[in-house]
Amino acid sequence: MGDVFFSFRGRVYVNVEALNMVESIGNYVKHRRVPVVVPESYITYMVPAISGESIAHGxxxxxxxxxxxxxxxxxxxxxxxxxxxxxNTDVFRYAFGASSLPAxxxxxxxxxxxxxxxxxxxGFLYAAEERGAKVKNLKRTSNFSVGYMIPVAEALVNTVVEPQLHTRYALGTKFVKRDEARGQMIYYVEIASAPYVFSFDLDTRYIGRSTFLVETAGEPLVGEEEIIKRRLVALDAFAEFMIEMMFGAKKTRFLPVIEWESFIAAVSDGTWTVPSPFTNKYIENAEKKLEKYSKNTKLYIYRRDGDKSFEEVLLEAIEDAKNRVKG
Ligand SMILES: [Zn+2]
Structure with missing residues (x-):
């Protein structure tokens, strides 16, 4: 069994999306916005974004x-x-059908x-709250990392968030009286379009292993065979997640138009992350990084105008990672 570090960065066009909404004020639903600095000019813009929490959930x-x-x-x-x-203790008992708490x-x-x-x-974060519980706190850091999707550097000055007007028309039914406002309810949903950056890293080293106590960190918590199976499932889940873009909200009526421009998947034996796709030179930067520094790293690069499809390149990278896990 081998340890694998899987790093993915890319640029993706997402048009007319409402994937990450933050609040509604009356009949107005707002898209998430974050401050981002433009390189060189140092001007900060508030731009549409999709949170890492949203991606992690998916x-x-x-x-x-x-x-x-x-x-x-x-x-x-x-x-x-x-x-x-x-x-907490109630969640633990319910989730695992446990009658008692481990001591x-x-x-x-x-x-x-x-x-x-x-x-x-x-990962998880446990805080007992309950009197008499022997273990008060316990945490586990996530083995995967994600972050905000923000527009790429060149697009920052041009990004737009635009409220779209919609109407629910009910005049002429017995449910509304003439001239009643709710006969023609209007509402606004902010939508955004941008070439976004996307980032995901998965470190399989601690999957199925203890991390909390210094004395036991690294010890297996399940059998070796199951650890391998868990790592393979974590990788397969990423492939499916990406191919089907399984994240974001409001997709039943605001299904975005998505097209990948490029991505790099780096498969390594240890920590090796792909440079940020915020800069358009990121593919060149990754190749230069690899020349100087490698953890038995192999890059899988997709380009929109290349010969291979998005799925083909991604699945080649996943296959490499899975073979390394199997050792
Ligand atoms: Zn669970």
Whole structure:
């Protein structure tokens, strides 16, 4: 069995999207905005963005479903897409159908990690709240990292968020009186269009292994065979997640028009991240980085005008990573 570090960065055109909304004020629904600095001019713009939390939710949902298909353990809440992840004693008891609480940090970590792959891969934060609970706090850092999708550097000065007017028309029915405002309810949904950056890293090193206590960190919490299976599922889940773009909100009526411009998937034996696609030279930067520094790294590069399809390049990278896991 081998450790694999999988790093993915890319640029993707997302048109007319409402993937990450933050609040509604009356009948006005706002898109998330974040401050981003333009290189060289140092001017800061408020631009549309999609949060890492939104992306993490999507990935963990696919991971839960794939794990269930593969017969791997997923707790009652995670399999339903509710990622409370052992927040407190009540959640722990319900999620795992446990009648008692483990008395040591080591046992609690094992009880959670061994019985839920989502909390194994995606981490959790437990705070007991309850009197008499022997373990007060326990945490596990996520084995994957994601961040905000923001517009690429060259597009920052041109990004637009625009409210779209919609109407629900009900005049002429017995439910509204003549001249009544709700006979023609109007509402606004902000939509954005931008070439966004996308980032995802997965470090398989600690999947299925203890991390909380210094003395036991790295020790397996499930059998070696299952650790391999968990790592493979985490990689397969990423492939499916990307191919189907399984994240974001409001997709039933604001299904965005998505097209990938380019991406790099780097498969390594240790930590090796792809340089930021915020800069258009990122592919060149990644190749230069690899010339100087490698963790047995192999780059899989997709270009919109290239010969290979998005899926082809991504699945080649996933296959390489899976072969390294199998050792
Ligand atoms: Zn869970």
């Amino acid at each position: 990935y963990q949902y696919v991971l839960a479903q794939k794990a269930v298909e593969e017969g791997l353990p997923v707790c009652r809440l995670c399999r339903a897409g509710i990622f409370l992840k052992s927040t 040591t940090e080591k046992d609690l970590e094992k009880a959670i990690v061994a019985n839920c792959i989502v909390e194994d891969v995606g």
